[in-house]
Amino acid sequence: MIKAKIVGAGGYGGVGITELLLKHPEVEIGCLVSLSDTGRKMSDVFPHLRGFCDEVIVSPDDPKTRELYDVVFYSTPDGVGMKSAAAELERGAKVIDYSGDFRFGTADRYAEYANFIGLDPVHKSPELLPNTEYGLPELHPIDESHRLVGNPGCFAVSCILGLAPAVAAGIIDPKSIIADCKTGVSGAGKKPNAAFHYPNRYDNMNAYRLAGHQHTVEVEQELSLLSQEQVQMTFTAQVVPVCRGIMSSLYASLHGQKANEVVEIYREYHKNNRFVRVQDAGTPASIADVRGTNYCNLTVDADERNNRLRVISHIDNLMKGQAGNALQNMNLMFGFDSGTTLANPGQYP
Ligand SMILES: NC(=O)C1=CN([C@@H]2O[C@H](COP(=O)(O)OP(=O)(O)OC[C@H]3O[C@@H](n4cnc5c(N)ncnc54)[C@H](OP(=O)(O)O)[C@@H]3O)[C@@H](O)[C@H]2O)C=CC1
Ligand SMILES: CC(=O)N[C@@H](CCC(=O)OP(=O)(O)O)C(=O)O
Structure with missing residues (x-):
């Protein structure tokens, strides 16, 4: 003990x-x-x-x-x-x-x-x-x-797990990453303040710290370790009226891979990571699937018309985050x- x-x-x-x-x-x-x-x-x-x-x-x-x-x-x-x-x-x-x-x-x-x-x-x-x-x-x-x-930081977990397979396999342009991330209100901690007062949060949502969110540094650090080139991304944090949960929508330019190839790359990369579950775009997903759990659920897809990777990463910010x-x-x-x-x-x- x-x-x-x-x-x-x-x-x-x-x-x-x-x-x-x-x-x-x-x-x-x-x-x-x-x-x-x-x-x-x-x-x-x-x-x-x-x-x-x-x-x-x-x-x-x-x-x-x-x-x-x-x-x-x-x-x-x-x-x-x-x-x-x-x-x-x-x-x-x-x-x-x-x-x-x-x-x-x-x-x-x-x-x-x-x-x-x-x-x-x-x-x-x-x-x-x-x-x-x-x-x-x-x-x-x-x-x-x-x-x-x-x-790690909560957004960082969702972004790194959702982008690492693509960066490590060299299938995306590492300067093209966009991370569009939504968090529940509990992300801000327990101490009350005016911005997190109920009327400001209920039925409301907003982006914040556009000038520089603290997790940008660690996501770029970790992804750059997997890449031949320095990774740089555009990161947008948003807070939405739910209690716990993060949904990060991650995009980057692909070098021509099809959706099924990308899903296979992700499954292979995370095959020994017991708390990461990879699924294709045909399976519905939401934060309700990870609430109270240590899992990161990744929905992996390619927009083949625009040659763009699209990964939706769900975690519970207070658990895996x-x-x-x-x-x-x-x-x-x-x-x-x-x-x-x-x-x-x-x-x-
Ligand atoms: N909430 C989230 O989703 C995530 C948070 N984090 C990080 O986790 C950490 C905790 O966050 P969170 O739980 O949300 O924050 P909370 O504000 O809910 O909790 C922080 C706690 O730390 C206490 N505290 C502050 N200073 C001291 C000190 N010097 N000695 C002892 N206790 C102290 C506070 O006490 P008191 O209230 O009395 O001041 C409070 O109880 C932070 O670094 C945060 O950035 C990381 C990932 C996700
Ligand atoms: C809504 C909200 O404010 N969320 C917090 C997430 C807290 C966090 O992850 O803290 P660390 O920086 O210690 O990792 C934020 O964006 O800062």
Whole structure:
């Protein structure tokens, strides 16, 4: 049995990993840390956990936080994990951070990301960066040797899994990619603000951060590793009035392949990726098929009239886009089966 600490337990990613770990046969939740929910039982903050997780949430400076936990999840905004992950690693813990803090392997790459989104470009623990892994196990095998993982961004997961086969096979022009991505409201986290007030969200939708969304950097980074050329894309994030789910519509210019050939390339690329399901355009698909699951469903197609790839990628932003993927990483980092507590079909409708 391993012990877990969850920092940011009071937020969506924190409750998400709590729900999953409560069902995990090899993990016990040892410590829940947050800011404004300090002193409250987890089940008072999230009543559906009553009787399942009545642990009291502690503040980041509580002595309990300094005990040794085998795994520490940072479900916190950018800039939190990078300040205390080194101490966790020194104590002997393994660390999985959900933010952008450990998605880049050098201080320069981190600075590029931070500058792109207007954060302080100086990483607080640059010495850790050579040992971090970009935590998308479908592209970067994760195993027991890994001690620090930067869990990817939610849109990034949907785009990278949906474009990697085409980029790796060289069947598209890597400068022609368009990612048109829609997310549910939970993507913005739990803290209320005016833009996410009910009247602004209900019966409404909008594109945002057109000047530069933070996930552009990691998608281009990861796809460029698979390509002979630097990948550049046009990325449009949109928020739509659903609670959880991402639908990314991905387009690029093909070099003449037919739809059935493209589907075969995708099936071959993802054949060992248990959480990626490839289907052709004849099969209906929606976010309802992945809600509450760790699956990424890819509908793969070619518009043969215009010689264009079209892939529709569906994930649950809080699962494969966040806590589910984090648990997949944890399973691999501790030598458990990657699907422990994750290999289930969710609930429908
Ligand atoms: N929501 C999504 O779809 C996805 C989010 N992410 C990333 O996951 C991370 C968490 O996101 P999400 O769950 O949506 O966010 P939430 O805002 O729902 O949760 C963040 C939590 O972190 C707590 N927190 C903030 N600073 C600290 C600190 N210094 N020490 C301890 N706890 C702290 C907050 O406490 P308090 O509320 O009291 O301030 C809150 O409980 C972010 O990095 C986000 O960008 C990644 C993929 C998808
Ligand atoms: C609706 C909304 O605001 N969604 C968030 C998704 C959060 C996320 O994935 O956070 P990271 O940057 O840590 O990956 C966004 O677009 O920023």
